[in-house]
Amino acid sequence: MAKVLMKGNEALAEAAIQAGCRHYFGYPITPQNEVTAYMAKRMPEVGGVFLQAESEVSAINMVYGAGGAGARVMTSTSSPGLSLMQEGISYLAGAQVPCVIVNIMRGGPGLGDIQGAQGDYFQSTKGGGHGDYKLIVLAPSTIQEMADLVQEAFDIADEYRNPVVILGDGMLGQMMEPVDFENVKKTKRNLPEKTWATTGRGNREHRNVINSLYIDPPVLEKHNYVLFEKYKRAEQNEVRYEMVNCDDAEVILVAYGTMARVAKNVMNIARREGHKVGLIRPISLWPFPKEPFKKTVDQVKGYLVVEMSMGQMVEDVQLATECKKPVHFYGRPAGMIPEPSVMLEKIKQIAGGAR
Amino acid sequence: MAVVFEKTKGLTDVPFSYCPGCTHGIIHRLVAEAMEELGVLDKAIGVASVGCSVFAYEFFNCDMQQAAHGRAPAVATGIKRVHPDKVVFTYQGDGDLAAIGTAEIVHAAARGENITVIFVNNANYGMTGGQMAPTTLIGQETLTTPYGRKAEVNGYPIRMSEMLSTLEGVAYIERTAVYDVKHVIQAKKAIKNAFLAQIQKKGFSMIEVLSTCPTNWGMTPVEALKWVKDQMEPYYPLGVYKNTLEEVK
Structure with missing residues (x-):
C-alpha cells in the first residue's frame, strides 16, 4: 500500500x-x-x-x-x-x-x-x-x-x-x-x-x-x-528524543509535538541568518530524555523552551540541565501559537549572552 | 461416610470481613451456590465494588476484578465485551450503585449489557461508619442525618429496581430479602434467574437484596432482621419487576 x-x-x-x-x-x-x-x-x-x-x-x-x-x-x-x-x-x-x-x-x-x-x-x-x-x-x-x-x-x-x-x-x-x-x-x-x-x-x-x-x-x-x-x-x-543541528549549537530550542514543527522551521531560518541553533525534541515526555541536555549543556549559551502553554516542560528541562545554563521560556496558552518572529528575537538575545 | 452438606465451591476459604449479624455473608453464599449449581464457576468473572464488599474479590472463587467506587458496571461492560460468552457479574452496595455509580448502572441497564448485578441495599454506607445513602429511609438516623433523614433537606430514598425496570434493555429485575429462611430460598431462586437471563443472552439482570447493618443501625442482628421486614420492606416492596426469561425455574 x-x-x-x-x-x-x-x-x-x-x-x-x-x-x-x-x-x-x-x-x-x-x-x-x-x-x-x-x-x-x-x-x-x-x-x-x-x-x-x-x-x-x-x-x-x-x-x-x-x-x-x-x-x-x-x-x-x-x-x-x-x-x-x-x-x-x-x-x-x-x-x-x-x-x-x-x-x-x-x-x-x-x-x-x-x-x-x-x-x-x-x-x-x-x-x-x-x-x-x-x-x-x-x-x-x-x-x-x-x-x-x-x-x-x-x-x-x-x-x-x-x-x-x-x-x-x-x-x-x-x-x-x-x-x-x-x-x-x-x-x-x-x-x-x-x-x-x-x-x-x-x-x-x-x-x-x-x-x-x-x-x-x-x-x-x-x-x-x-x-x-x-x-x-x-x-x-524507553527514552526517545530527536536532536537536530546540536553539534555546534550555541542556542538550542526545546519543543515537542506540534510546537517542535514550528521550532524546526525557526531553527532553519536562524541558521540561514548565521546563528548556531539546534533543536532537542523530546518524544517520550516521560521518561523525560535527560541525555541530550547532558551532551549539550557545556557547549550552549542557553536553551529556549517553546510550548503551547504557559510553561510546563520547561521545568523538566531545568532539572535535566541542573540549571548549569540559562533555560529561557516562550509560550502561548489557549490554542494560540507562539510566534516564529518572537522565537527568532529570543534566539538572538540568548546568542548575544542574555541570561 | 456420606457427605450430606459441604460449603459451596463458589467461595474461597478466606474468612469473611463482615460484621457479626450482617447478611452480606448469606448473600455471598447464595451467589456462589447459584454459580456452582448453574455450572458457571469456571467461566465466571466477578467485579467487586467499593464499600463493605470491597474484599469480595477475595471471597468468590472465580476470576475477579476490583473496581473504583461506583464503576463496577462499566468495568463489567469492558470484561463482557471482551468475553461475551463468559458469565460476568458485579456485587455492589447501595452507596456504590445508587449514588456515585448512578450513571454507570443506568447506562449498563439501558444498553442491555448482558451482565448480572447483585445489589445489596442496607440503607446506609456501612464501610465508612453509617452515613446516609440514597436508600436511607425518611426519618432514619445516620451519621450524616443525626436528626433523621428529612425529605425537605435530603429528598427521598431511590427505588432502584423500580427505576431500572422501566428500561428496555433490562431482562430481569427482582427485589428480595434474606431476613428469614423463606426469603433466603426465594432470593437464591432470584439470583439463579438473573444468571439464567445472562446465560440466555437476554440482557441486563439485577437482583436487589434488602440487607442488614446491625453495627451502624445500632441493633442486635435479630432486631436488624426485623427492621428490614418492618421498616424497609414497606418502602421497598419485594417482587419481580421485570422478567423476560424463557422459562422461570
Missing part, C-alpha cells in the same frame, strides 16, 4: 487497529471526534468492539475491565475528558492494566476552548490521578509518527503492564499528512503472555484477580516498590 493522506485522528485510530486493538471505548469531545467516528465505522469491519460510553469516567473504567480481561484496548479524549479519566488511570496504573490512552489536547483550564494546546503536560507526565505512579507518555509531531507511536504504545503497555499515553494536540489531530502504514516502525520486543488476565478460570489452578487494593501498609509499600522497579526499567529503555 502506498502512502495515504489522512487526518491525525483517523491515522491514530487506524494505527491502533493495525496494532491489534479490537476494543475501543470513548466519549465524544472536540477536537478528537474523528477517532470515535473512525472506530465506530472500522471496528465492526475487523470484528472488534466500538462502544460509546456515557462519560469519560465510564469509558476509562470499561478500558480497565477490558484491559484486565486481556484485550488490547484504547480510549481517546481531549483535555477536560482526560481530567475525568484521572481516577480510572490511577486504578489502571495501580492494578497494572495495560492500555493506550490518547489525549488530543485543547486549551484550558476549565472548558477552555477547542484549539490545539499543550497545557496537559503536567497532568500527563506528573500523574494527574492520586498516588505514586507513572505513565509512559509519547508525543508525536507528525501524522506518520503518530501511527508509529501508537503501534509502539500498545507494545510498551503490554511489556510493562502499564497505561501508555499518546499526547497530541488539536492541530496534530486535525491536520492531514501522508501516512505509510506498511512501514510503521516497530521495536522488537518479547511481549509476555497475559497469564494474569481475568478470562474466566477454566482449568487454571489459581484465580486471577485485577486489583489495586492492598489494605496492609507494608504490603502496599512493597507493591509501590514493584511499580517503581518497573518505572526504573522504563527510564532505562
Whole structure:
C-alpha cells in the first residue's frame, strides 16, 4: 500500500487497529471526534468492539475491565475528558492494566476552548490521578509518527503492564499528512503472555484477580516498590528524543509535538541568518530524555523552551540541565501559537549572552 | 461416610470481613451456590465494588476484578465485551450503585449489557461508619442525618429496581430479602434467574437484596432482621419487576 493522506485522528485510530486493538471505548469531545467516528465505522469491519460510553469516567473504567480481561484496548479524549479519566488511570496504573490512552489536547483550564494546546503536560507526565505512579507518555509531531507511536504504545503497555499515553494536540489531530502504514516502525520486543488476565478460570489452578487494593501498609509499600522497579526499567529503555543541528549549537530550542514543527522551521531560518541553533525534541515526555541536555549543556549559551502553554516542560528541562545554563521560556496558552518572529528575537538575545 | 452438606465451591476459604449479624455473608453464599449449581464457576468473572464488599474479590472463587467506587458496571461492560460468552457479574452496595455509580448502572441497564448485578441495599454506607445513602429511609438516623433523614433537606430514598425496570434493555429485575429462611430460598431462586437471563443472552439482570447493618443501625442482628421486614420492606416492596426469561425455574 502506498502512502495515504489522512487526518491525525483517523491515522491514530487506524494505527491502533493495525496494532491489534479490537476494543475501543470513548466519549465524544472536540477536537478528537474523528477517532470515535473512525472506530465506530472500522471496528465492526475487523470484528472488534466500538462502544460509546456515557462519560469519560465510564469509558476509562470499561478500558480497565477490558484491559484486565486481556484485550488490547484504547480510549481517546481531549483535555477536560482526560481530567475525568484521572481516577480510572490511577486504578489502571495501580492494578497494572495495560492500555493506550490518547489525549488530543485543547486549551484550558476549565472548558477552555477547542484549539490545539499543550497545557496537559503536567497532568500527563506528573500523574494527574492520586498516588505514586507513572505513565509512559509519547508525543508525536507528525501524522506518520503518530501511527508509529501508537503501534509502539500498545507494545510498551503490554511489556510493562502499564497505561501508555499518546499526547497530541488539536492541530496534530486535525491536520492531514501522508501516512505509510506498511512501514510503521516497530521495536522488537518479547511481549509476555497475559497469564494474569481475568478470562474466566477454566482449568487454571489459581484465580486471577485485577486489583489495586492492598489494605496492609507494608504490603502496599512493597507493591509501590514493584511499580517503581518497573518505572526504573522504563527510564532505562524507553527514552526517545530527536536532536537536530546540536553539534555546534550555541542556542538550542526545546519543543515537542506540534510546537517542535514550528521550532524546526525557526531553527532553519536562524541558521540561514548565521546563528548556531539546534533543536532537542523530546518524544517520550516521560521518561523525560535527560541525555541530550547532558551532551549539550557545556557547549550552549542557553536553551529556549517553546510550548503551547504557559510553561510546563520547561521545568523538566531545568532539572535535566541542573540549571548549569540559562533555560529561557516562550509560550502561548489557549490554542494560540507562539510566534516564529518572537522565537527568532529570543534566539538572538540568548546568542548575544542574555541570561 | 456420606457427605450430606459441604460449603459451596463458589467461595474461597478466606474468612469473611463482615460484621457479626450482617447478611452480606448469606448473600455471598447464595451467589456462589447459584454459580456452582448453574455450572458457571469456571467461566465466571466477578467485579467487586467499593464499600463493605470491597474484599469480595477475595471471597468468590472465580476470576475477579476490583473496581473504583461506583464503576463496577462499566468495568463489567469492558470484561463482557471482551468475553461475551463468559458469565460476568458485579456485587455492589447501595452507596456504590445508587449514588456515585448512578450513571454507570443506568447506562449498563439501558444498553442491555448482558451482565448480572447483585445489589445489596442496607440503607446506609456501612464501610465508612453509617452515613446516609440514597436508600436511607425518611426519618432514619445516620451519621450524616443525626436528626433523621428529612425529605425537605435530603429528598427521598431511590427505588432502584423500580427505576431500572422501566428500561428496555433490562431482562430481569427482582427485589428480595434474606431476613428469614423463606426469603433466603426465594432470593437464591432470584439470583439463579438473573444468571439464567445472562446465560440466555437476554440482557441486563439485577437482583436487589434488602440487607442488614446491625453495627451502624445500632441493633442486635435479630432486631436488624426485623427492621428490614418492618421498616424497609414497606418502602421497598419485594417482587419481580421485570422478567423476560424463557422459562422461570
